Amino acid sequence: MSDSTNHRNDHWWRHLVMWVAISIAVLPPLYVVTAAFNSDQTLSGSSLIPRSLTLENFKGLFVQKEGGAEVFFVRWFRASVIIAVLNAFFTVFIGALSAYAFSRFRFRGRRMGMLFLLLIQMFPGLLNLVAIYLIVLRTGEVIPALGLNKLTALLVVYLSGAMSVNLWLMKGFFDSIPAELDESARVDGATPAQIFWGVILPLAVPVLSVVGMFAFVGTLNEFITASVLLETVDNFTLPLGLQSYIGTNFEENWGSFAAGVLIAQIPAIIGFIFVQKYIISGLTQGSVKG
Amino acid sequence: MTQAAQYRPSLLARVISLFSGVGGLLVKLLLLCVLNGITGWAIIVLFTQDRIAWALGTIAVLGLIDFIYLVPNRFLPAKFIIPGSVLLIAYLIVPIFFTINTAFQEYSTGHVLTKAEAIDTNIEQNVVQGDRFFQMTPARDASGELVLVLVDDTSGQTYLGRQSGLEEIDSTTVSVDDFGDVLPPAGFTALVGDELFAIDAELAAFEVPLDNGGVIRTEGLSGAYDSVPGFEYDASSDSLIAADSGVAYRDNGRGSFTSADGEELVVGWREYIGFENFTSVITNPLVRQPFLRAFVWTIGFAGSTVLLSFAIGLFLAKVIDKPNFRGKKLYRSMLVIPYAIPGFLSLLVFKGLLNDDYGLINKLLPFDPPWLFDPWWARLSVILVSVWLTTPYFLLVCMGALQSIPAELVEAARVDGAGRWQVFRKVTLPLLLVVVTPLLIASFAYNFNNFNNVYLLTGGGPSTDDQAVAGATDILISYTYKLAFESGKGQDYGLASAISVYIFFIVAAMSASGFLRSKALENMK
Amino acid sequence: MKKHLAKFVAGLTVAAFAALSMPTASGAATTLRIWADADRKASVEKVAGAWGKKNGVTVTVVQKDFGKIRDDLKTVDVATAPDVIVGAHDWVGELAANGSVIPLTVSKSVAAKIPSYSLDAFSYANAKGNKVLYGAPVALENVGLVVNTKVAKVPTSFDDMVSQALAFQKKATGNFGLVIPGGDAYHNYPLFSGLCGYVFGKDAKGNLNSSDVGVGNAKLLDNASQIDSWNKSGLLSSKVDYGIAKNAFLAGKAAFWVTGPWEKDTLDKSGLKVQIVQMPKNKCDSVPFLGVQGFMVTKFAKTHGVESQARDLVGSYMMSAGAQTQLSSENGRAPANTDAAAKITDPLLKQFAAAGKGGVPMPNIPEMSSVWGDLGTAWTNVFKGADATPAKSAFRTAGKNIVAKIG
Numbered sequence A: 001m002s003d004s005t006n007h008r009n010d011h012w013w014r015h016l017v018m019w020v021a022i023s024i025a026v027l028p029p030l031y032v033v034t035a036a037f038n039s040d041q042t043l044s045g046s047s048l049i050p051r052s053l054t055l056e057n058f059k060g061l062f063v064q065k066e067g068g069a070e071v072f073f074v075r076w077f078r079a080s081v082i083i084a085v086l087n088a089f090f091t092v093f094i095g096a097l098s099a100y101a102f103s104r105f106r107f108r109g110r111r112m113g114m115l116f117l118l119l120i121q122m123f124p125g126l127l128n129l130v131a132i133y134l135i136v137l138r139t140g141e142v143i144p145a146l147g148l149n150k151l152t153a154l155l156v157v158y159l160s161g162a163m164s165v166n167l168w169l170m171k172g173f174f175d176s177i178p179a180e181l182d183e184s185a186r187v188d189g190a191t192p193a194q195i196f197w198g199v200i201l202p203l204a205v206p207v208l209s210v211v212g213m214f215a216f217v218g219t220l221n222e223f224i225t226a227s228v229l230l231e232t233v234d235n236f237t238l239p240l241g242l243q244s245y246i247g248t249n250f251e252e253n254w255g256s257f258a259a260g261v262l263i264a265q266i267p268a269i270i271g272f273i274f275v276q277k278y279i280i281s282g283l284t285q286g287s288v289k290g
Numbered sequence B: 001m002t003q004a005a006q007y008r009p010s011l012l013a014r015v016i017s018l019f020s021g022v023g024g025l026l027v028k029l030l031l032l033c034v035l036n037g038i039t040g041w042a043i044i045v046l047f048t049q050d051r052i053a054w055a056l057g058t059i060a061v062l063g064l065i066d067f068i069y070l071v072p073n074r075f076l077p078a079k080f081i082i083p084g085s086v087l088l089i090a091y092l093i094v095p096i097f098f099t100i101n102t103a104f105q106e107y108s109t110g111h112v113l114t115k116a117e118a119i120d121t122n123i124e125q126n127v128v129q130g131d132r133f134f135q136m137t138p139a140r141d142a143s144g145e146l147v148l149v150l151v152d153d154t155s156g157q158t159y160l161g162r163q164s165g166l167e168e169i170d171s172t173t174v175s176v177d178d179f180g181d182v183l184p185p186a187g188f189t190a191l192v193g194d195e196l197f198a199i200d201a202e203l204a205a206f207e208v209p210l211d212n213g214g215v216i217r218t219e220g221l222s223g224a225y226d227s228v229p230g231f232e233y234d235a236s237s238d239s240l241i242a243a244d245s246g247v248a249y250r251d252n253g254r255g256s257f258t259s260a261d262g263e264e265l266v267v268g269w270r271e272y273i274g275f276e277n278f279t280s281v282i283t284n285p286l287v288r289q290p291f292l293r294a295f296v297w298t299i300g301f302a303g304s305t306v307l308l309s310f311a312i313g314l315f316l317a318k319v320i321d322k323p324n325f326r327g328k329k330l331y332r333s334m335l336v337i338p339y340a341i342p343g344f345l346s347l348l349v350f351k352g353l354l355n356d357d358y359g360l361i362n363k364l365l366p367f368d369p370p371w372l373f374d375p376w377w378a379r380l381s382v383i384l385v386s387v388w389l390t391t392p393y394f395l396l397v398c399m400g401a402l403q404s405i406p407a408e409l410v411e412a413a414r415v416d417g418a419g420r421w422q423v424f425r426k427v428t429l430p431l432l433l434v435v436v437t438p439l440l441i442a443s444f445a446y447n448f449n450n451f452n453n454v455y456l457l458t459g460g461g462p463s464t465d466d467q468a469v470a471g472a473t474d475i476l477i478s479y480t481y482k483l484a485f486e487s488g489k490g491q492d493y494g495l496a497s498a499i500s501v502y503i504f505f506i507v508a509a510m511s512a513s514g515f516l517r518s519k520a521l522e523n524m525k
Numbered sequence C: 001m002k003k004h005l006a007k008f009v010a011g012l013t014v015a016a017f018a019a020l021s022m023p024t025a026s027g028a029a030t031t032l033r034i035w036a037d038a039d040r041k042a043s044v045e046k047v048a049g050a051w052g053k054k055n056g057v058t059v060t061v062v063q064k065d066f067g068k069i070r071d072d073l074k075t076v077d078v079a080t081a082p083d084v085i086v087g088a089h090d091w092v093g094e095l096a097a098n099g100s101v102i103p104l105t106v107s108k109s110v111a112a113k114i115p116s117y118s119l120d121a122f123s124y125a126n127a128k129g130n131k132v133l134y135g136a137p138v139a140l141e142n143v144g145l146v147v148n149t150k151v152a153k154v155p156t157s158f159d160d161m162v163s164q165a166l167a168f169q170k171k172a173t174g175n176f177g178l179v180i181p182g183g184d185a186y187h188n189y190p191l192f193s194g195l196c197g198y199v200f201g202k203d204a205k206g207n208l209n210s211s212d213v214g215v216g217n218a219k220l221l222d223n224a225s226q227i228d229s230w231n232k233s234g235l236l237s238s239k240v241d242y243g244i245a246k247n248a249f250l251a252g253k254a255a256f257w258v259t260g261p262w263e264k265d266t267l268d269k270s271g272l273k274v275q276i277v278q279m280p281k282n283k284c285d286s287v288p289f290l291g292v293q294g295f296m297v298t299k300f301a302k303t304h305g306v307e308s309q310a311r312d313l314v315g316s317y318m319m320s321a322g323a324q325t326q327l328s329s330e331n332g333r334a335p336a337n338t339d340a341a342a343k344i345t346d347p348l349l350k351q352f353a354a355a356g357k358g359g360v361p362m363p364n365i366p367e368m369s370s371v372w373g374d375l376g377t378a379w380t381n382v383f384k385g386a387d388a389t390p391a392k393s394a395f396r397t398a399g400k401n402i403v404a405k406i407g
Helices: A012-037 A056-062 A073-104 A110-120 A125-142 A151-159 A167-175 A179-187 A192-203 A205-221 A224-229 A238-246 A254-280 B002-006 B011-020 B022-048 B052-070 B076-102 B115-125 B193-198 B200-205 B276-283 B285-320 B328-335 B343-353 B360-364 B375-403 B407-415 B420-448 B451-457 B476-485 B493-517 C002-020 C038-055 C066-075 C089-097 C116-121 C158-171 C189-194 C218-223 C225-232 C242-250 C261-270 C307-317 C321-331 C338-342 C347-355 C366-370 C372-382 C391-406
Strands: B128-140 B146-152 B158-162 B165-169 B207-209 B215-219 B223-228 B231-234 B239-242 B248-251 C031-036 C058-063 C084-088 C123-125 C131-133 C135-142 C144-148 C176-179 C200-202 C208-213 C254-259 C274-277 C289-297
Touching (some): A012 A056, A012 A254, A012 B285, A012 B328, A012 B343, A012 B375, A073 A110, A073 A151, A073 A192, A073 A238, A073 A254, A073 B076, A110 A167, A110 B493, A125 A151, A125 A224, A125 B076, A125 C066, A151 A224, A151 B076, A167 B375, A167 B420, A192 B011, A192 B022, A205 A238, A205 A254, A224 A238, A254 B328, A254 B375, B011 B022, B022 B052, B052 B076, B115 B239, B193 B200, B193 C038, B193 C307, B200 C307, B276 B493, B285 B420, B285 B476, B328 B375, B343 B375, B375 B451, B420 B493, B451 B476, B476 B493, C031 C038, C038 C058, C038 C321, C066 C084, C066 C089, C084 C307, C089 C116, C089 C123, C089 C135, C116 C135, C116 C289, C158 C254, C176 C242, C208 C391, C225 C372, C261 C347, C274 C347, C289 C307, C372 C391
Parallel strands (some): C031 C058, C031 C084
Antiparallel strands (some): B128 B146, B158 B165, B207 B215, B215 B223, B239 B248, C084 C289, C135 C289, C144 C254
16 A cells, blocks of 8 residues: 555544544443442443442352352353354355355356345244244254254254355455456366365455354354253353343343353454454455456 | 465465365365265164155255265356255245244134144133042052042042042041041052152043042042033034033134134134235234334334444444554454444443433433433434444444455556545445445345344334334334234234235345345346 | 265265264153243252152253243243243233143142132133133232331321422432332332222123223223322433332432332342331222242143143142242242241241232233233333323323234
């Protein structure tokens, strides 16, 4: 870029914009922080400063109270992270495969297929879960690992959207990778699979990172599908487990819930820090010399 | 792949490109083996469960998949599309057909059983209890026959109850111990523990016939009561007949038994009722009346949410997207925080923040808008909060998509003397839109059905005086949800499914038309 | 071709391994499965476990979100379905209409120990209009008027309560007189009943009649101007939500708070001096809604062949004073069994129970789902301050809407 070497980009107004945006972005989450350290167990709407500070809410996630319910927080956390990593990985993989096909091959039904995949996501999913439950139930009778109360089944259900949800985003990005690169590889004798792995994917790292990030964070927060498929508390994912702190009418342990949510953000933040350099890398340097 | 290497790709990119050789092939083979293994296993199980059709179907599908992958250089698109498609069909398309199927059924509170179950349940719920209750102990006589030893809890009279009938016995032969348990007379052995468990079903169904046509039925392990049936099922007329009045309740073809004067039994069953759910949506005044207003608002809500989020997301992405911009890593991380916090939690926090007497926002503002209590302010609140929730998505998308815009195009325009804004409008934005338009449409459709944002923030309110169901901020999906689940007897899945189908057609038609007019599809040369 | 063959062989090998790792079929054991929510799981395990030990039955308690117990019962697979559930009495109509729970019969000696209103709460009329019992009432809960006795006296009359509240409110900015979660039909019910409102009337046989909706009844509308005056004087505001009400009371900034026994621990820990009473009589008795929790036997107990066992557990054991005393002490709710209730020693629990005297069980007929939304909306609208809807028209509209929705 022409003006990349000097500090003209470091205008004060850019920083100002950033800080305004950030303060709007983090204000509600700050209330979650407050609630996590508040002994009142309310999601206080009126005060950012807790009435009394406590670490009890965090302690309660790890240590079983006298006569209280057993705590599974660590298990929930582990299950969530594992399933989020796997879902992110496979979503990227499956999505990239499909996007590559739609970007690089010309076949009958291609345009209609793309449109179909876009529209199919618009079906209000309110009632689909009943069917998903039944499908998983029946599948479980044949392949136990894909049955109810199995994290593998949940993963597979999550992956059902891998193809459609990010198809347009990925395909758009793939389209912007110059076809000449494929062409020269093909001349060198590369197969489509080799072009996919060797040319397209390495250049598509930014979009793969974005999609992976979406899938990762989305899984960490997903509640409804998990609540239908997972049945016993020792098998829950984190959002599902935390929900039990606030599931009862009025007896809501917002403090413990908020503390759990805060801890649950750690993988999301680590994930983001990990991928953010890839989001920006890739094409900036390599973009179109040919 | 040597091409990529010139550009000094990142470590991740280099790792990925390793798979372009033998590695990728091995992965493919490994995955195929796993698929064959698992599915092969499933086929064996299906055969052992005598589900032959399923087994054969699975073999056919598996065979097809293997064939496609093992024939080199043919079916190339299919090779790339199959993994996604299989999952899509199994867990997205099949459920949609299931929902459509439900839309043709009476499936609501009181209509969840099968007809046979409904008949049994009606008979069971209408058993007429007598006025006698017995303490009971199940026992076996010398021949091993199951007998109920009964003590009338009012008169103290003792009986032996057999399937052949009731037999009065001398009360001195039966005693009751300190725990209130009845001890059987000599020659009978009381059943306890596992023995009881083993005969559970038998005991539950045990009936001692009485002279008045009634029976003594057991209640649990230590009680029994006399009763007469209230209903009998008559198979020839397919109806339930009331034992006392003789009134017949007939199958009305819509999942209920009804009498001649229109009285309906509470327990019905799931039944196909054709297009009735679809027509009732149209004829129901609770639906018709607010439809247009809710429809317009839904479009306004979804449209402005998407456009504002995109605009803000793009603006912020552009502001950050400068080399040497100090702190950009920090800024980026902070800005995506709204995305990382569970949405429903943020919505609940916002509900508190927007409280017009006690919320922080009005404490900071010089005036106090009634954010959640006035129809128009509430609409604004819903949009603003949705924008807050959606912007990080578009920020991430734009941050990625901006990378895909060739820098030399921008530079060329600059050289030609175009200003920043012109470059943005004439070069950057059009290129960006090609990538982003489908996402905008998808996001529009998502927000069109964004039940949570409305339901958790305003509950659809504030109410409008003229309307029973839809409040000022109710979008189509939230007001129809109220109609299906918070009206009548609640829980009308059939109606909800029919509504889902309608909404799908509405939003799909709008999206498709918007989409066909955009350049995104044209661009697919 | 050889290469392809090798792939298939490899695939089959994996199949063989998968087959070897096949789990053994789970044999039907002498188990009874109970669904309970997180709060009650431990106590149910203990109490039902004691019963199980006596009868040689293994009791498995599966933890579910409270609301999901009701929802999941519709879709659950027979293999993993519960035989017994913990539930609220207001689910009974829906569960009975769906045939999800089965009728119970209790002996007179058992019934004598359980107040008839709580048995009625767990009953639903059959086709003949007879009440059929579907559950064992175990715990009662209701809201009461919690008085911060440091700043207010236990009110002697409704007017006294109002004037004390207003006086305290005027004392300092940030003070509240009476805090009730805004727009919440449940917490506002004492106000509603005090003005002679009711939700459903009863038919000749004493069963709830869904065509007699009392939300906009004439007596209530006549008394509705009182509501307008509470709005005008700032006594009540729909902007006070549950959290604000709770925080204000705990901070000593509210004289009266309407809440229930689920806040007992909070009150105990708060260090405030409180007394809980029923809200004083207004035009009619200001009774609260009663919630009754209990156990029900599902239809799956039949399919699992444990029906008699489940009936024994629910219909006789759980009704007993011993079981209810233990459940009560673990869960902080008043027991339904009168012998057990007489044994409560906890002062707050006792006061909450007394505040429920004469209370109205929340209607358990499925038509109740048409009521909550509109009744809540009416409460929101009447306490909106300057923009408030006059109560008369708000409740008339709510009544009209509810009738329309019941259809």
